[in-house]
Amino acid sequence: MKEVYDIIKSPIITEKSTAMHATTGAVAFWVDVRASKTEIKAAVEKIFNVKVESVNTNKVPGKVKRLGKYEGKTSTRKKAYIKLKEGGKIEFFEGV
Numbered sequence: 001m002k003e004v005y006d007i008i009k010s011p012i013i014t015e016k017s018t019a020m021h022a023t024t025g026a027v028a029f030w031v032d033v034r035a036s037k038t039e040i041k042a043a044v045e046k047i048f049n050v051k052v053e054s055v056n057t058n059k060v061p062g063k064v065k066r067l068g069k070y071e072g073k074t075s076t077r078k079k080a081y082i083k084l085k086e087g088g089k090i091e092f093f094e095g096v
Contacts, residue, residue: 004043007035012079026083027090033059033078040080050088056081
């Protein structure tokens with residue numbers, strides 16, 4: 001099994017994710033592309049000591065970027081939207 005800190009990469013703090021947190025109580029994280037929903041749920045519960053109600057994931061495909069005549073591609077990433085059970089809080093998102 002992977003380490004929990006290898007699964008959860010970083011939180012997503014944007015206007016959209018902050019508004020989503022305010023309305024639905026869900027939080028968003030960048031996660032490992034190979035991680036499953038059950039692994040993501042277990043990692044969030046272990047790191048933040050909260051109960052997770054549901055996990056929704058979304059793959060963000062890489063974009064083609066150019067720099068002069070050279071062309072490259074950014075890497076594919078994966079988002080996880082985590083809905084916490086009633087009364088659950090992650091202090092990292094509460095001050096935003």
